[in-house]
Amino acid sequence: MNSMPASTGGRCSACPTSSACGCAPNGELDLEFRLIAITANDVRSGRLTTHDVNTRDVNFARYCEECLREGIDPHTAVEAEALRPGLLRQRLDETIEGLVDDVVRQWNIEARTEEAEREILDKPPAADENQ
Structure with a gap:
């Protein structure tokens, strides 16, 4: 990812x-x-529906470089629709849940810190024992 x-x-x-x-x-x-949808491993597996690449596309050179870097034939492409809907939904759910978990974790840390700071500020000053 x-x-x-x-x-x-x-x-x-x-x-x-x-x-x-x-x-x-x-x-x-x-x-x-x-x-997050289709990974290089998905393309390498050969199980997805493929089609020829439009080599006249202005982005072909960049696409070709990326494919070669990932070890994929740059003359074959797949569409997002080639992925089973259930697998696509699973990947999306896992990614979204991971992001939400990170936000919630950070929020909980900040809430605990704020609570601890409030407790310190709410404590009355200690009485001077020498008085």
């Missing part, structure tokens, strides 16, 4: 001037793209 930072000029329509929705303070969307 590859992660690539997104460079978008998009703005958050929910809150263009604040970060209440999780966007950056300047209103820019904070996106991360992950390739």
